[in-house]
Amino acid sequence: MKTVQAAFGLASIFAATFALAQGAVDKRRSGYQDMGEALQKMQDDDMANPGLLFVQLGEQLWGKPAGAANKSCADCHGAAAASMKGVAARYPAIPKDTAGKDVGRPVDLEGRINLCRAAQQRAAPFALESRELLALEAYVARQSRGQPIAPPSDPRLGPFREQGAEIYRRRQGQLNLSCAVCHDDNAGKKLAGVTIPEAHPTGYPIYRLEWQSLGSLKRRLRNCLVGIRAEAYAYDAPEYVALEIYLMDRAKGMVIEAPGVRP
Helix, strand or coil: CHHHHHHHHHHHHHHHHHHHHHHHCCCCCCHHHHCCHHHHHHHHCCCCCCHHHHHHHHHHHHCCCECCCCECHHHHHCCHHHHCCCCHHHCCECCCCCCHHHCCCCECHHHHHHHHHHHCCCCCCCCCCCHHHHHHHHHHHHCCCCCECCCCCCHHHHHHHHHHHHHHHCCECCCCECHHHHHHHCCCCEECCEECCCCCCCCCCEEECCCCEEECHHHHHHHHHHHCCCCCCCCCCHHHHHHHHHHHHHCCCCECCCCEEEC
């Protein structure tokens, strides 16, 4: 009898432990998991992933002197494989080397690149969504592939994160939709034959077949705003950075895939 009770007790402990472990499994899905096998293979194969063409250009720009200072990124940071590992997983962040109205304002990875370009190279910032900026962003982000998203614990980011969360949940546009209606309430369902993703920013910058080009998270967010027939923010609007802060926090612990491929 005691043997049976002991066995039953062990089985109960095992079942409880198993259930707890199952509950702890991260059920979030990257857009990669919602794609077909052919697109997954395209992203995984560096010889087939078209985003790698931008990575190659970014590598060239990394070592190319520019601006009045005639300095390259490599002059300050050395080999990107070491110095940039994990960097993309920690942005947006509040930089130290800002002045005036920009003090205390967070920047995304593109903004960080342009800050370095202006301050260290003394060169004109790249135009937002330009081939050069996307290429450098892709090259830097590539060094974090496989790293978990790890937003900074900086308490100053709190108000910006709250702003991003409010924008994410706010209904807007002629269709009266919010980001949350699609990507929380209806994630996994089909829209025009394509699976609605959970909107985790794991693969940016991404190469979208629809665009036939690499694009930033800002471009994707603008597409969504246009899709719900809302007025899109300007590319340099702080709302995009606030949204990215919230989205990166929402995806905390998920793995960086950049440069990703999407339909």
